[in-house]
Amino acid sequence: MSADPSSRRGIPDATVARLPEYLRALTGFAERGITSVSSEELAAAAGVRSAKLRKDLSHLGSYGVRGVGYEVDHLAYQISRELGLTQDWPVAIVGMGNLGHALAAYSGFATRGFRVVALLDQDCDLIGQEIAGLPVRPMSALADLVAARGLAIGVIATPAASAQDVCDALVDAGVRSILNFAPCVLAVPDGVDVRKVDLSTELQILAFHEQRKALARGSVLVDGSLRRVASE
């Protein structure tokens, strides 16, 4: 009733990507007993400019009070609702290598309505083992998980070589949102969302900027390696 539902169709992707950060910042304020924040304070905590924050929030409605700021709990709830975190999301992790192990134990998932309901692997030796309190199950369990547990999100933590097969199996079972940690591009039909997290990509981007800073500082490239030039 307060917000106009028809006006908030189409929140920009860039905004959606920042909402989780705002939410985390708000949680931090709430934990310290702060009940009200200005856009300036919240923006600083989230690492953005206040104008950007205000424009982002304006896409979900008008939840601030002019001259005062935002009520922490209320804004946190509104963002949670917009992101779909007021319901819980059953998640399955596929691929129980080092990374899958770490993800299964990662506490950050549970804190936001995400519930890891199954760990899957195609390696027969692993199946049946218990990791972080859950048994490792075979890929054939997928269809049942979607039907019985409402599984909606799949996390792929396998090597790149098997990622596409796993992805196909997830899609066949009815999973339409996939988080891919394997370093490869996945082909999916329309209506399926894939987000990719690539650890080595991030390092490469850092290396680019690091090289750039080194060059600016007066080093020079010799045979593709940085050599410091005698400066003074």
Added chain:
Amino acid sequence: MSADPSSRRGIPDATVARLPEYLRALTGFAERGITSVSSEELAAAAGVRSAKLRKDLSHLGSYGVRGVGYEVDHLAYQISRELGLTQDWPVAIVGMGNLGHALAAYSGFATRGFRVVALLDQDCDLIGQEIAGLPVRPMSALADLVAARGLAIGVIATPAASAQDVCDALVDAGVRSILNFAPCVLAVPDGVDVRKVDLSTELQILAFHEQRKALARGSVLVDGSLRRVASE
């Protein structure tokens, strides 16, 4: 001589972020013995449009041949050089929890010129233990690592509560590029780059789109939970 060095100052961030993906696609072609690709083929393998790929590549020079395409090895080398991957980058991982463990063992780092030279933790019980062939060392080893090993990139895999302290220690030691896995915003002085990877943020973005798809499909929100509406 071939490329004009003055013209390639300022490669757009969006382009830099895609270069690693192009490089991976090229590596894939090379492994299959393919020596030449068109922008169309490479774009398909990298999951982008060919026009975007060509514009991206045009920022680093003119390495294609009209009517033919790109020579796989040569283009891969040029991208590697631009990203700074022709030299090797000593990396230290701080925080040997589940995630740090997985990162230490992650093979994707080594394949691109990144060399994990040290694992650090502040937990006395962990120090001295060997993980993935490297001993866990105390934070006090940092200064020496920068001086003696040329450490340039730090990876933070600690809980959020200690991330800022670890970050400060890295910056004090002279590290100017940081990859942060802790779910928090880091404050750093000018000249230091931080990239953040947040597993839970990615899931939240997926949840947003998943909720949106469910609503479009005809479900309805009741008390913040999705309920399927009798459709026909």
Added chain:
DNA sequence: ACGCGTTTGTGAAGGAATGCACAAAGTCAC
């Protein structure tokens, strides 16, 4: 009741990234 100081929400401007469409530049067959 009223004016003052504060902070939001938002039009408008500016900048960045994307997609289109085609001329320029190359190969290849003959």
Added chain:
DNA sequence: GTGACTTTGTGCATTCCTTCACAAACGCGT
């Protein structure tokens, strides 16, 4: 050598995102 064919590199239009700047809206003290 020449012409047909292919594919790159890029100017232009468009869309998306960010930043600026300010009017509108609120609380508070008097």
